Amino acid sequence: MTSLKINGKEYVVDASADMPLLWVIREQCGLTGTKFGCGIAQCGACTVHIDGQPVRSCITPAISAEGKNITTIEGIAPDKNTLHIVQQAWIEEQTPQCGYCQSGQIMSAVALLNENPSPTDEEIDAAMSGNICRCGMYSRIKSAIHRASASLQTSNTL
Amino acid sequence: MKKWTRRAFIGAGVLAGGTLVIGIAIRPGNRSSKVAGLIASEGETVMNIWLKIAPDNTVTAIIPHAEMGQGVHTALAMMLADEMDADWSKVTFQEAPADKEYANFTLLKGFVAGNATFPKFIEETIDGVFLTAVKSLNFQITGGSASVRFTGQQAMRIAGAAAKSMLLQAAADTWKVPTEELTAKNSIISHASSKRSATFAELAPAAAKVNIPKQPKLKSPEEFTLMGTSQPRFDIPAKVTGEAKFGMDVQVPGMKYATIKAAPVFGSKVKSLDTTVSSSQQGVKKILNLGDAVAVIADGYWQAKTALDALPIEFEATENSGLNQAEIMDRYRKAMDADLADGNLEKHFKDGDATKALEQAAILVEAEYQLPFLAHATMEPMNCTAWVHEGKCEIWCGSQNPLGVKAAAAELLEIDIDKVTVHNQLLGGGFGRRSETDVMTQAILIAKEVDFPVKLIWSREEDTQHDVYREATISRMKAGLDQSGLPIAYTHQFIFKHHPPEAADIPYTIPNQLIQYSSPASFVPWGNWRSVDHSTHGFLTESFIDELAHTAKKDPFAYRKTLTKDNLRFQRVLDLVYEKSNWGAPLPANWGRGVAIAQSFGSIVAEVAEVEVSVEGKVKVHRVVCAVDPGFAIHPDGFIAQMESGIIYGLAAAMTGEITIENGAVAQSNFHNYPVTRMNEAPKIETYIINSGNPPGGAGEPSTPVIAPAVTNAIFDATGIRIRQLPISKNDLRASILPST
Structure with missing residues (x-):
């Protein structure tokens, strides 16, 4: 048995040595916001944060995350009634289409903005090109990141 | 009468206002029928099969299409609400159940007849014929870029307009005033001179008893209040919080997981399967030989996948086992040459004498083009959850064709179609791929071998290699x-x-x-x-x-x-x-x-x-x-x-x-x-x-x-x-x- 701390909550899970974190999060912890897309770290749909760093949970053994802080899409909002600035920007830009990749997109975007609160288009391209969107909503994702970035500046100066 | 061809649609000005005669689109007499049982809860009034009104004045549009990010739930609800003059902040939607009552006859009619309009005397007959055809085909498709142009135009708008007309009539009867003196706005009917008003909900029970009008007047574009505006989509908030439920995310109590490997060569069969090692692997529940595929059921996807990968499976060789892409294209070329030489080409279109005109041309231009097979690669790999129990079948999936899934399940299990329930989920990309029922068929074949629900998940590899492909x-x-x-x-x-x-x-x-x-x-x-x-x-x-x-x-x-x-x-x-x-x-x-x-x-x-x-x-x-x-x-x-x-x-x-x-x-x-x-x-x-x-x-x-x-x-x-x-x-x-x- 392995103990994992996800979104601040402890989960005791049954993970073999090679079992990816993705399947533990989805099937054993019931957090289905993190998606399976490719299984080989090609599409980014499974992106979560481990100690604040974005990782592809489909190739990350669950046991390697023991003792660390794991954050999923369900855990980024400050509280139940408030969305994360990035989620809010995503709604304002009406970003998703099918939405399947969006948890991963948002997790990558949050990680980017934590490192770099005002990224350029090129920096966004560099940080986000590991996340595939088959609906092709790249321009809206980019706009939403700029919008979130602007909101961050405003909230920081308040 | 216009000809029944797709070309006939040019010139039919549905948006120019006026009336459309598609009475059967909002079939009367359904209030006590099973439709109400399918869509309505206690206290709700079903105005027609596309629309219900709740006591809190919420108007619900019943949308017979799947959401795959195209915003169909929002756009179609807008079309209905606009014609009804409903308060948009109190409008919601419900995806229509996979049921023959919701077969998209308007859509098939659109495909077959274009947007052609028909003389009044023939309209009902046509609709009756189409409806029968559509029901027998189990046609409830989201595809062909058709939801707005057929279902929206020929069902939603008419349903909204008809409901408004019925509400106006109910108010006129109650207040003993002419309908012409009444106005409908923001889900309220008002009579200005007597300063009376009532909400849609208050009038709904009486309105539901009014005969459904066969020729509800549709708005002209200058009267639109919602159509032509960009309302925030219903489906977006849940898609940024991770709460949106796709087929992949379904969780049914007692459920196990399966994954599958189909014969790599299309049409090949399993020749031999050695289950000795994998059967004893941790978490493995069952290994199934489905004839053209092998599936493993386990406690989780990873266990199932690991066991499947370790399975020694031999597939039969077929006549295509040695075939490669160059040979396929070569065969195509030869078939084209032969058809040309033998005069066996099928005619698509002919006008004048092209062969003769080519000979007379000053300049001749020739080119040969070649295009490859293409996979869909939807973001969400194929999956389906099925539970076969007590002579019934429950299916959870994201489908562009839930009624087709239902029919396929009934046929496969040889049970009545009413014993099959399809819970359609959001689609993580469709692009045509999710109009197929192959994955559901596999899930049912697997689930019927066990007494618990099974979620079948395809690996990305399986998804890429067992797609249905755009033709090369x-x-x-x-x-x-x-x-x-x-x-x-x-x-x-x-x-x-x-x-x-x-x-x-x-x-x-x-x-x-x-x-x-x-x-x-x-x-x-x-x-x-x-x-x-x-x-x-x-x-x-x-x-x-x-x-x-x-x-x-x-x-x-x-x-x-x-x-x-x-x-x-x-x-x-x-x-x-x-x-x-x-x-x-x-x-x-x-x-x-x-x-x-x-x-x-x-x-x-x-x-x-x-x-x-x-x-x-x-x-x-x-x-x-x-x-x-x-x-x-x-x-x-x-x-x-x-x-x-x-x-x-x-x-x-x-x-x-x-x-x-x-x-x-x-x-x-x-x-x-x-x-x-x-x-x-x-x-x-x-x-x-x-x-x-x-x-x-x-x-x-x-x-x-x-x-x-x-x-x-x-x-x-x-x-x-x-x-x-x-x-x-x-x-x-x-x-x-x-x-x-």
Whole structure:
């Protein structure tokens, strides 16, 4: 048995040595916001944060995350009634289409903005090109990141 | 009476206001029928099969379509609410159950008859006939870019207008005033002179007893309050919090997980299977030989996958086991040659005498094009959860065709269709792939062997290698030009005709045409791929017309304008894209500009691509300008999003998309060898809409067919190299670009 701390909550899970974190999060912890897309770290749909760093949970053994802080899409909002600035920007830009990749997109975007609160288009391209969107909503994702970035500046100066 | 052809739809002005006679679309007499049982809760009033009103004055639109990000739930609810004058903040939706009552007869009617209007005396008979046909076909499809233009126009708007009329009548009867003195606004009916008012909910019980009007008056565009606006989509908030439930996310108590490996060569069978090792692996519940596939059921996907990968499975060799892509294309060529020699070509379109005119032409242009198989690669891999118990079957999936799933399950299990329940979920991409029922069939075959629910999940590899594919094609085109460079003859020989039937038509005025096709044998399964046959013919027609323009030494844009001069809608779309793209303005070295235009699914789309070809032969698409006449964009922001989506989807295919067959099996397996467009490769896209007042056209597909030719025409402009074989990555462009000094 392995103990994992996800979104601040402890989960005791049954993970073999090679079992990816993705399947533990989805099937054993019931957090289905993190998606399976490719299984080989090609599409980014499974992106979560481990100690604040974005990782592809489909190739990350669950046991390697023991003792660390794991954050999923369900855990980024400050509280139940408030969305994360990035989620809010995503709604304002009406970003998703099918939405399947969006948890991963948002997790990558949050990680980017934590490192770099005002990224350029090129920096966004560099940080986000590991996340595939088959609906092709790249321009809206980019706009939403700029919008979130602007909101961050405003909230920081308040 | 108009002829029942798809061409008949041009000119039918549904949006021009007035009445539409489609009484059966809102079939009366259903209030006590099983429809109410399917959709209504305690206290709710079912006004017609598409609409119910709750005691708190909430209006619910019942939408018979699946949501895959195209915003259909929102757009169709807007159409209903607008006609009803409902308060949009109190409007919600419910996806219609997978039930024959909700078979999309308007959609099939739209496909068969176009938007043609019929004389009143025949209307009900037609609808009755269609409804019977649709029910017997179990047709509840989301596809063909059809939801708004058929279901929206012919069911939602009429349902909303009819409900409003019934509410007005109920108020008139209650207050003993003429209906003409009443107004409906924000879900309230008011009588100004007596200062009386009542909510829709208060009037609903009485209104539901009023006869459903057969000719409800529809609004004209200047009366629209919601149609033509961009309301926030219903489905978006849950998609940013992770709460949105896709088929993949279904959790049923007691559920186990399965994964599957189908015979790599299509049509092959399992020859031998040794289950000794894997059966004892941790978490493994059952190993199943399904004949053409092997499945493992386990406590979790990972256990199932690990066990499946370790299974020694031998598949039977078939006649196709040694086949590779080059041989397939060679067979296609030979079949085309034979059909031509034997006079066995099937006729698509003939006008004049193209063969004779070709002989008389001053200049002859010939080209052969080749296109690859394509996979759909939806973001969400195929999956389905099934539970077969007590003579019943429950299915959870994301389907473009839930009623088809229900029928397939009933047939497979040999049970009554009413014993099957389909819980349709959000779709993580459809693009045509999710109109199939193959995955559900597998899930049912697996679930019926155990007494618990099973979620079948395909790996990305399985998804790539057992898709239903866009056809690989070969196309031979010839044209004869007169002294002035204008075409006087056009012949086209292609292979595989699926649908829409008009896809190989050309929009250009050419006097002598002969368009024919062959249907060689193919063992690779075919499926609807976003825009279907338009995805090939858009490229073929628009590449070849570009070749003709350049041969004639004419500007490709001006050439298209000349050859469509009698088509006002084409002219306006071309003019708009010309202006917005700054056609003719200078570009940097090694850059080029290309244009393409096509009509599909009722919308006309022109795109201009700006590309750069590097010294290494790499193509970068910088900018795409898209001009579109969809008749009327019900939800402009959603429409623009669909144009962008269709462009990126088509661009991925044009740049790198290629499925090849090696030893009878698909060679590609995942995004590393079936690459798709990523953010750093995505062009800036600008979309401009013309609301021409024509019947609404589709949104989900029409931007896809023209992006490939717009890009390859731009590559020609930049390099002088004509791309006749897709994907573009197969072509060596290095020699064309000289390093700058």
